[in-house]
Amino acid sequence: MATSAAAIPEHVPADRVVDFDVFAPPGAEVDYFAAWDSLRGGPAVVWTTANGGHWIAADGATTRALWGDSERLSSEPLAVVPGLAEVMRFIPLQQDPPEHKPFRTAVMKGFANHHVAAMEPLVREVARELIAELKPAGSCEFMTRFAEVLPIHIFLTLIGVPTQDRPKLRPLGQQLTRPDGSMTVEQLRDAADEYLAPYVRERLADPGEDLFSRILAVPIEGRAWTMDEAMRMCRNLLFGGLDTVVSMFGQFALHLARHPEDQARLRAEPDLIPAATDELMRRYPMVSVTRGCTEDIAIDGVTMREGDLVYLNASMHNLDESCFERARQVDFDRKLPPIRHTTLGSGAHRCVGAGLARMEGIVFLEEWLAAIPTFRIAPGSRPRYRAGNVGALTELMLDWR
Numbered sequence: 001m002a003t004s005a006a007a008i009p010e011h012v013p014a015d016r017v018v019d020f021d022v023f024a025p026p027g028a029e030v031d032y033f034a035a036w037d038s039l040r041g042g043p044a045v046v047w048t049t050a051n052g053g054h055w056i057a058a059d060g061a062t063t064r065a066l067w068g069d070s071e072r073l074s075s076e077p078l079a080v081v082p083g084l085a086e087v088m089r090f091i092p093l094q095q096d097p098p099e100h101k102p103f104r105t106a107v108m109k110g111f112a113n114h115h116v117a118a119m120e121p122l123v124r125e126v127a128r129e130l131i132a133e134l135k136p137a138g139s140c141e142f143m144t145r146f147a148e149v150l151p152i153h154i155f156l157t158l159i160g161v162p163t164q165d166r167p168k169l170r171p172l173g174q175q176l177t178r179p180d181g182s183m184t185v186e187q188l189r190d191a192a193d194e195y196l197a198p199y200v201r202e203r204l205a206d207p208g209e210d211l212f213s214r215i216l217a218v219p220i221e222g223r224a225w226t227m228d229e230a231m232r233m234c235r236n237l238l239f240g241g242l243d244t245v246v247s248m249f250g251q252f253a254l255h256l257a258r259h260p261e262d263q264a265r266l267r268a269e270p271d272l273i274p275a276a277t278d279e280l281m282r283r284y285p286m287v288s289v290t291r292g293c294t295e296d297i298a299i300d301g302v303t304m305r306e307g308d309l310v311y312l313n314a315s316m317h318n319l320d321e322s323c324f325e326r327a328r329q330v331d332f333d334r335k336l337p338p339i340r341h342t343t344l345g346s347g348a349h350r351c352v353g354a355g356l357a358r359m360e361g362i363v364f365l366e367e368w369l370a371a372i373p374t375f376r377i378a379p380g381s382r383p384r385y386r387a388g389n390v391g392a393l394t395e396l397m398l399d400w401r
């Protein structure tokens with residue numbers, strides 16, 4: 001993402017100005033979290049000149065409070081990149097109350113706990129197959145061989161399409177998780193739409209048992225979904241449910257590769273895995289969101305003006321020592337405080353796929369640790385990160401020889 005330095009608006013005090021490119025924070029390719037840490041310790045909100053100029057919340061309490069404030073902050077902008085919001089038009093992610101509510105309610109029904117529970121055996125089966133394929137080699141590049149593959153299988157199954165479609169969706173998934181510049185955002189959206197449209201049309205006309213059908217069967221204030229709304233929602237699920245889960249698997253694997261003692265503990269005490277999943281999600285959050293001020297907001301001695309963009313990064317909350325004791329430490333026995341972590345967001349837009357994501361995390365840990373002996377980062381290799389709205393590892397060589 002190119003950085004375009006912008007003129008500093010008059011309402012931004014000089015001592016709040018930084019040059020922080022959220023798509024390429026300093027050193028993020030080797031340590032994403034350390035890069036974000038460079039903003040800590042100063043004011044609670046800063047203004048970056050990068051990417052056209054926008055605010056960034058720079059401490060935990062402010063990040064958390066602004067994330068949940070849909071009264072004064074709109075979700076419509078989607079990102080600090082101009083044009084992206086208009087291209088994607090996600091439902092429900094980019095909607096504000098009150099429009100947001102009926103759409104979100106419909107999507108939530110599709111993700112009800114019993115549906116997620118019903119998916120578990122399949123997630124387990126696919127994870128087992130993939131792991132069985134990888135195991136004999138004694139090493140693998142985890143991101144391309146596992147992390148990027150499993151979520152696509154799961155998504156296809158959720159929406160009830162033949163898994164033979166995998167090869168069609170795989171390149172799209174890769175562009176999403178590892179954009180190589182060969183496709184514009186419009187082309188990516190069009191490719192996703194081209195793939196999804198026939199299924200969406202069919203599900204609207206003749207609903208089945210799959211996720212899209214379940215959601216589209218819920219009326220929106222007494223009327224049916226339009227094709228345009230249905231496409232925007234399905235696009236949201238495709239884009240929201242692949243990249244994020246890929247990123248989560250990468251973080252889990254990297255932590256365990258660096259901490260053989262944690263591998264040993266979870267192998268010895270598999271009942272700890274659900275709690276370990278929550279703690280690993282808290283410790284390694286990689287999602288950021290952009291909001292737009294719908295009114296002037298006085299905060300931390302400055303005024304964010306109506307129309308200004310604010311960037312919120314979940315790690316600024318989860319790794320803030322004043323919000324979580326020993327915030328950097330992974331502690332499987334941690335009792336999460338009543339204010340939970342921000343990995344899955346907070347407030348009106350909190351992740352609707354949270355239950356599914358958690359189940360995928362648990363199944364991954366159970367199956368990987370049961371099948372793969374003690375693993376580590378392959379000697380001579382170095383994990384690489386990509387920053388962005390969903391940060392992710394791009395390279396993680398694991399070795400269990």
Ligand code: HEM
Pocket residue numbers: 075091092093094104107236237238240241242244245248286287289342343344345346348349350351352353354356357
């Ligand atoms: C570890 C994996 C995941 C993470 C870290 C994650 C993170 C998030 C976050 C932070 C938000 C809030 C966005 C905001 O406040 O603007 C969100 C919303 C959302 N997520 Fe997830 N997500 C994950 C998995 C999934 C999955 C598997 C799906 C579906 C297949 C999904 C679908 C959505 C949707 C539709 C929304 C919008 C909800 C709304 O606007 O009301 N997510 N997610």
